[in-house]
Amino acid sequence: MSDSGRRPPRLTATRSAPRKGRAGKGSGKNGARSRKPAARKTVKKAPSRRATPRRRGPAGAVLAFVWRLVWGFTWRVSLIVALMIGGGVAYYYSTLPGMQELLDGRPRGSVTMLDREGTVFAWRGAQFGGAVTAGSVSPHLKHAVIATEDKRFYMHPGVDPIGIAGAIRINLSEGRGPLEGHGGSTITQQTAKLLCLGNEYDPEVYESESAYEASCRQTTLWRKIREALYAMAMEAKYSKDEILSIYLNRAYMGGGAYGAEAAAQRFFGKPAAAVDPAEAAMLAGLLTAPTALAPTNNLQRSRDRAAVVVRLMEDQGYLTQAQAAQALSEPAGLSEAAEARAGGYFADWLMSSTPEYLTRDTTEDVVIRTTLDQRIQEAAEEALVHVFETKVREGSEAQAAIVVMSADGAVRAMVGGRKLRVSGVFNRATQANRQTGSAFKPFVYATALELGWHHDDVVVDEPITIDIPGSGPWSPENYSDNFYGPVTLTEALARSLNIPAVKISEQVGRENVRSVASDFGLESDLADGPALALGASESTLLEMTGAYAGILNGGSAVTPYGIVDLRLKGDDEPLIDNTGGGIRERVIREEAARELIYMMEKVVSQGTGQRARLEGREAAGKTGTTQAARDAWFVGFTSDYVAGVWMGYDDNTPLTGVTGGGLPAEIWRETMLRVHEGLEPRPLPMLRPPPRPETSRQTPRDTRPGDVGETVLEQVLQELFGGGGRR
Structure with missing residues (x-):
């Protein structure tokens, strides 16, 4: 038969009813289960656990809401x-x-200064040594x-x-x-x-x-x-x-140096690729406080910071224990140029006397070749220190300045005060206008010689009175308060007699004296009255030294200069060229200049400047002491160099026991002894007149009344105060 019309059988077994005891209700005699079917019940399937929502309380619901928010x-x-x-x-x-x-982010350019030998001795401005990379600098x-x-x-x-x-x-x-x-x-x-x-x-x-x-x-x-x-x-x-x-x-690294290359050159005189661990540590240490930690400001503080960096490098594995120990035991030192800091007073003078757009405000890198001779600079500094340590009382606040130059006006050294190796401070050699005293007298005699007078002409040293309109009568006096009668011009200058100088100035004409002095380079305002002859006018030491250089070179004016040439870095053509020197127009005849040098030589060999004498070498010069001894000068020269020395107080306090022929002459002598080391003596370019017999107009020195003069007074002061007075 066909099964097509039949329902398919259930595949799920019918659930048996639970049994009660061994033989449940409805069991047969033998306990067999009754086969009578039980009533079918509907059984609900239990819901899945995953599908069942978990019920939360009010707090949980709030937390969930907050979390979602x-x-x-x-x-x-x-x-x-x-x-x-x-x-x-x-x-x-x-x-x-x-x-x-x-790489180059400097706000301005830099100025690099070279000495006369072409060696860098100073930097100014924002120095940039050139671009470097992390791979080209020293790994240290x-x-x-x-x-x-x-x-x-x-x-x-x-x-x-x-x-x-x-x-x-x-x-x-x-x-x-x-x-x-x-x-x-x-x-x-x-x-x-x-x-x-x-x-x-x-x-x-x-x-x-x-x-x-x-x-x-x-x-x-x-x-x-x-x-x-x-x-x-x-x-x-x-x-x-x-x-x-x-x-x-x-990065700015102090001392005007921007970047590692400039700093390495500035402080160590070597490229950044060549610095050793100690130098590298010092450079890295500058980054936290470049100005305060710069080794040119405080070397010990910079070294202390470098020691911290060395230990950090060792801790982080950049240095071995041996390398770190060596860097700590041999800390970095400064190059010679860094030791000189920023070139001192000489560099300050150049920066202030050159157009700002080429120096202080330059946007380019400028290189200046200068006249500075570092050997002579060191000689002047040593001389100043020596005299103040041995001849001046401890604690004195007296100041001094020195300028050394060649006969053409090329400045070879400059010391602007007792505090050496500084920059940005008051420069007494160029900024202090002080009365010149008797150091001005050579220009009175230069005028007379130019107008036909001679070294052996006679002038009478005697009391005089000059009526000054608006001021009344004025009677000059000699330093010794004595009068010497008839004296030659040479003797009057050697003894620094005041009355003869005034009389000659009045005879040749004050305007002529003013003109000659101005032409020689004394550009400050010159006095109008008869006191002009006694140095009542003010001048700077640099001007005075330059004026004396004009006498040495034969009577031609000079312009003191410190720049040989100035050019932009990398350029071949200079923007400023002074290779021809500083000699300008002639002021007096060469014969007059030679005669004046002869007279000034007598100042050193026989007169008030004897403490400036150089054994075995001719020297000429002039002392100068102002009223109440507020300023003391000695300016003079050999055949090779001209040097000027000023001494005084910044507040014009009078010096005690000091005249131009005392401590200034000794500073000059100590300077020139060091400057001329190794140089063969050369004679001065001066007149050398034949000896002449005594005449009635010349009274012998040993019989002339009051012949103590300034020379003897200097000797007395030396005995009383030691070294010409201590102040």
């Missing part, structure tokens, strides 16, 4: 912040130029910078959260605000700050360059955020070594 807010805000960071980074990335354009320098400034430099994306957290913790523990003090900045962030986040100086936006620099150093929260974005953009644009290269070139 916080999570939704967080991921949305995070997305917005991420988009903003990405946008900021992308914006700054688009503004970043090529790496090479960022690279490691020192990383160990000191950012030990996780190669691991972070421009911002170091660990470093920031540590800095905030330190700031708070020290009682400062979280952003005050330690900043936790990475090298990348510091580089971003050096770049001022890409903002260049605009005079229409900033009041001054200092205001611009202050804006670049802001530490506000918003500024820090922008700095972080800029740093991350730099990390995306440049490699780590490129960022480090920018940093090594732009």
